[in-house]
Amino acid sequence: xxxFLQSIIDRDPAAKSKLSLILTYPGIKAVFFHKIANxxxxxxxxxxxxxxxxxxxxxxxxxIHPGAKIxxxxxxxxxxxxxxxxxxxIGDNVTIYHMVTLGGISxxxxxxxxxxxxxxxxxxxxxxxxxxxxxxxxxxxxKNAKVGAxxxxxxxxxxxxxxxxxPAKNVGTTSGEFKPYAVTxxxxxxx
Numbered sequence: 001x002x003x004f005l006q007s008i009i010d011r012d013p014a015a016k017s018k019l020s021l022i023l024t025y026p027g028i029k030a031v032f033f034h035k036i037a038n039x040x041x042x043x044x045x046x047x048x049x050x051x052x053x054x055x056x057x058x059x060x061x062x063x064i065h066p067g068a069k070i071x072x073x074x075x076x077x078x079x080x081x082x083x084x085x086x087x088x089x090i091g092d093n094v095t096i097y098h099m100v101t102l103g104g105i106s107x108x109x110x111x112x113x114x115x116x117x118x119x120x121x122x123x124x125x126x127x128x129x130x131x132x133x134x135x136x137x138x139x140x141x142x143k144n145a146k147v148g149a150x151x152x153x154x155x156x157x158x159x160x161x162x163x164x165x166x167p168a169k170n171v172g173t174t175s176g177e178f179k180p181y182a183v184t185x186x187x188x189x190x191x
Contacts, residue, residue, distance in 0.1 A: 004031075007073040011095055026060035027076030027096075034064045041066035068102075071125070078131070085120035087138070094123050097131035097149070105137040105154070124159070146174050 005018040008025070015021055021028055033056035040049035049066035057063040061080040064070075068084045071092040076082055078098035084090070088102040104119035118138040123129070127141050130149035135141065142159035151168040160173045 004028075004073050007093060008075050011075055012077060026062060026079040027074075027082075030056050030060045030062035030064055030076060030079060030082075031070065031074055033060075034066070034068070034070060037064075037066035038068070038070075068120075087118050088120040089122040091123055091125035091127065091143075093126050095128045097129065097133075099132045100129050101134045101136070103134065103136050121153075144174055 002018075005021050005028075008021055008028070009015045009018070015025075033052055037049045037052040037056070040046075040052065046066075053064060053066045062076055062082045062084075064082075064084040065086040065088070067086040068088040068090070070084075070090045071094070073093045074090055075095045076097075077095060081099040082096060083101045083103060085103050087104075090102075102121045102123070104114075121135040121137065121139050121141060123135075123141045124143040124145070126144045128146045129135065129141075130147055130151065132150040133147045133153065134151075135147065135153045137154060139153060139156050141147065141153065141157045142161060144159055145157045145161045145163065147153055147157070147168065148162070148164035150166070151164050152166045153163060153168045155167075157163055157168075158170070160175075161170045162172045162174055163169065164171055
């Protein structure tokens, strides 16, 4: 827990203390509730898992399906409107800003053929997803990649890429150093 809270202080200049993080950051509460919901999901007690995830959604504005796999130190900053789908996989030290969707692209018809298949994104370690970005389908976002605000990603993203636009295009590479908001001075140039 201490490492998790410190990782947020390291990434958020507004974070003042670990106590304030616990009491006031909805992303921390959502990750905590997800750990409980995921326990019930893995135990195949689906109703309890979904109930806990929906309670978390009500309290935090963040919806994480109990089946999503989440690595260590996930930081959901601001959080309102974040949706993380059932087969999403999130690596370590990932930062996600508000209004982000890690969603599927399959239509809601013929649901039985879509069960137990990968439908949602995989985010590798140290990824930053800017506010409003939509990552759709079973795509892979490579290590250290940054996805800018409101980008729509529908194809795999290589390691260290900076992606912006609709559909998202690679506009450069990142050093891997954490810089908030997923956009650098170089990526703001017209491409």
